[in-house]
Amino acid sequence: MSDRVSRRGFLAAAGVVGLTAADAAAFGRRRRACLPQPCPPGPWPPPGPGLRVRQNANALTPGQLDSLRRGVAAMKALPDTDPRGWRFQANVHWTTGSPSNPLFNQCQHGTLHFLSWHRAYLYFFERILRAQSGDPTLCLPYWDWAADPALPAAYRLPGDASNPLWHPGRTVNDGSPLQPEDVSGVGGALAATAYPGPFGFNRLLEGNPHGTVHGAVGGDMGSVPTAARDPVFWLHHGNVDRLWDVWLGQGGRANPADAAWLDRTFPFADESGATVQARVGDYMSSARLGYRYDNAPPSGAAVAVATAVAEAAPAPPRVVARSAADGPPEKAESKPLGFAVERVRVKPVDPAARQALDARPAAGAGRVYVRVEGVSAAAAPSGVRYGVYLNAPADALPGPDRLRYHVGTINFFGKTRAELKLPGHGHAGHAGAAGGTFDETFDATAVVARLRQAGRWDPDALDVVIMPVATVPVGGTAEATQGRAAADLKAADVRYQRVSVLQQ
Ligand code: C2O
Numbered sequence: 166m167s168d169r170v171s172r173r174g175f176l177a178a179a180g181v182v183g184l185t186a187a188d189a190a191a192f193g194r195r196r197r198a199c200l201p202q203p204c205p206p207g208p209w210p211p212p213g214p215g216l217r218v219r220q221n222a223n224a225l226t227p228g229q230l231d232s233l234r235r236g237v238a239a240m241k242a243l244p245d246t247d248p249r250g251w252r253f254q255a256n257v258h259w260t261t262g263s264p265s266n267p268l269f270n271q272c273q274h275g276t277l278h279f280l281s282w283h284r285a286y287l288y289f290f291e292r293i294l295r296a297q298s299g300d301p302t303l304c305l306p307y308w309d310w311a312a313d314p315a316l317p318a319a320y321r322l323p324g325d326a327s328n329p330l331w332h333p334g335r336t337v338n339d340g341s342p343l344q345p346e347d348v349s350g351v352g353g354a355l356a357a358t359a360y361p362g363p364f365g366f367n368r369l370l371e372g373n374p375h376g377t378v379h380g381a382v383g384g385d386m387g388s389v390p391t392a393a394r395d396p397v398f399w400l401h402h403g404n405v406d407r408l409w410d411v412w413l414g415q416g417g418r419a420n421p422a423d424a425a426w427l428d429r430t431f432p433f434a435d436e437s438g439a440t441v442q443a444r445v446g447d448y449m450s451s452a453r454l455g456y457r458y459d460n461a462p463p464s465g466a467a468v469a470v471a472t473a474v475a476e477a478a479p480a481p482p483r484v485v486a487r488s489a490a491d492g493p494p495e496k497a498e499s500k501p502l503g504f505a506v507e508r509v510r511v512k513p514v515d516p517a518a519r520q521a522l523d524a525r526p527a528a529g530a531g532r533v534y535v536r537v538e539g540v541s542a543a544a545a546p547s548g549v550r551y552g553v554y555l556n557a558p559a560d561a562l563p564g565p566d567r568l569r570y571h572v573g574t575i576n577f578f579g580k581t582r583a584e585l586k587l588p589g590h591g592h593a594g595h596a597g598a599a600g601g602t603f604d605e606t607f608d609a610t611a612v613v614a615r616l617r618q619a620g621r622w623d624p625d626a627l628d629v630v631i632m633p634v635a636t637v638p639v640g641g642t643a644e645a646t647q648g649r650a651a652a653d654l655k656a657a658d659v660r661y662q663r664v665s666v667l668q669q
Contacts, residue, residue, distance in 0.1 A: 216463060217456045219407070222306035222317035222400055224459070230319055233306070236298030237329040237396055248434030249293045255393035257286065257433065268432050268440065272389065274579040277361055277421065278445065279371045280409050282431055283402050285443040288454055289433040290399060296436040304456060307403030310378055311351050314342035320397055332395040334384025336548035336636040336649075346552045346574040346634045347377040353608065355412055360421055364608065366412050372605070375405050376576035381636055383548035389579040407458040410451055414462040420449050482534055482669035485518035486511040486627055489663040494539040494602070497662040502551060504651045506562055507631040509664045513624055521668055522624035525617070532669040533613045534606050535572045535629055539662025541585075541602040545577040546657035549650050553605075554630040555612050556621060562632060569615060573607030574634065577657070602662070609666075629664045 225233065243250035248268065256269045264270045273282035287305060295303040308317055316337045320330045324338060337343070350373030359365040378401055385391035392398050412418055421427070427446030435441050448454065450464045457463035488509045489497045500507070513519035524531075535555055554562075557570035582601030616622040635650040637643075 216452060217302070217304045218459050219304045219403055219456055220306050220459045222308055222319060223313060225306055225319065229303070229306075232298045232300035232303045233294075233319075234329045236294040236300070236303060239297035240294065241329060243297075248438040248440075249297065249436065252394070253434070254290055254293065255391075255398075258393035258398075259390040261390045268434060271431060274371065274389065277367055277426060278429065278431075279375075280367050280405070281445045281448050284406050284409070284451075284454075285431060285433060285445075285448045287399065287402055287406055288448065289435055289441070289443070292436040293434070305399055305403050307407050307458065308397070308400040309404055309407075310343055310374060310401075311348040314344075314348070315340045316382070316397065317400070320400065330396045332385065332397065334547070335386065335395065335397065336381065336383040336638075339639045339641075341636050341639045341641075343378060343381045344634050344636070345568055346373075346550065346571060347381045348374045349568075349571060349574065350374055350377070351408070355408070355415065357412075358417060360419065363606065366409075366418070370405065370408060370412075372576065373574050375401075376578035376580075377550050377574045379578040380545060380550045380576040381548060383636065387545045387547050387578065388581075389584060392578075406451075407461055410458055410461040410464045413464045480669065482532065482667035484514060484665045485522050485668045486513050486624070486666040487663060488512075488629075488665070494604070494662045497539060499539065499541075499660045499662050502631060502633075502659040502661060503654050504633050504635075504647055507661075509629045509631065511627045511629060511664055511666055519624050522627075522666070532608060532610045534667040534669070535609045536604055536606040536665045536667060537575060537629075537631065537661050538604045538665060539602045539660070540575060540580075540605060541582050541600070541660050542577045542580070543583075543658040544581055544656055546650070546653040546659065548636045549653055549657070550577070550634050551575040551659070552630075552632050552634045553607055554632065555609050556616055556626075556628060557630045562630065567632075570612055570630070572609040572612050573605065575605050575631075577659075602660075606667070627666060629666075631661065631664075 240249065240251040240254070245252040247253055256266070258272045260269050271282070273279050291305045294305070295301065321338045321340065322328070324331055350369060354366055354369035357364060357366040357369055360367050362368065379392060380387050382397055385395045386397055429445045430442045432440050433443055451457055452463035452465050488511050513522055535553060537553060551574065552571055553573050553575065554567055554570040555572050557567055561567050561570060580603050585601035585603060613622060633650060633654070635646055637646050
């Protein structure tokens, strides 16, 4: 069943979100790219007066902005084959062709090294950028998207190639804001107490906000092989890295202490163009790397205390309601998702499940999850992601009230059919057997509690809405937004197979 998405947009406030998949299983399946000799540790921190401070991009002085632009322009002027060059650095993340250098195609997504690999990547990129700018005080800035949903002005104005920070093809170059669904996962990720696991910090942060913001910025940023060509990549990952410090700074949180995890090495190029082997354990502390963020405590060496990687996997929740007959999702019919509201009825799988859904859980118990299964896309649709909402009445869509029912956001960053079929690419799902599909599981407990409170929780009348969320151009018409999104979605051929509700 589907209602058209009506005219105006997709605006408003907050929600509780989770992202999932089998992190622990994915860990280790990833291709081992380690090279033999580990990076000699030190000197730590690098020479310099105290800790350098990575600042909010909106707080840079004109002088700092000049240095940043000069550094980016200098890197862009180097040949593509120079390890310090802009394109070479982007290729370290991923390439569109076949990799022509052992340093290429290294990015870690869907694995326990998502945060650690990207921290080391930024660290060496920043050293190159600093050297190229000629300003020994230069630091990478960050974009705090949850606080400032519009792309920082320096990255979009002047809006042409005279500005090294501008990049064509983004949906947010006109200053249009990200949607609440793009950053709704920040609170849930920071609340996670474990680093690993399907609901651990590393995994939650990677989905929403990280992947959703990639999708929302669109253009090159929306797709893994091209993402790091856009200067916004470094600004975006500055904030992801900052949130790692924020997470640890809350206390009661620890990075993995698993020896195999800490001893993994990844190759990067440094500011001299030489290859260095970065050992993950040397990237656990921003203070040890010589920097901190302007509004977060630096993480210190003390944070790496025992959290066994295997320990954090919770008992799997069980399916209590489903949109289609039981069986493997690849047997379920695959349905297209376009620029329309898809409303999916879900029914209790048996009388016991119905009873479990009906029972009021004891305080603190009874987590409920919504899982969209067998999702796939031929390409990442630029600027389009899908919000998932539980029991949202038709009149709440697509206005701001929808956020009361929002459980999570599906993004396609690194998760196209072709990407999921890459050997060793860590995304969980049904890569291989079912041909590049993935599942997303969102924690819906808070939405269920709200529905119960409003007397709107009925196990016999459950539905899940899957709705496109698009960036709305400043001053643009709803028709124009819809037209652009619809064209992108046509090429993306987004599909899903079924929807389940789970309880734990
Ligand atoms: Cu490796 Cu935000 O990407």
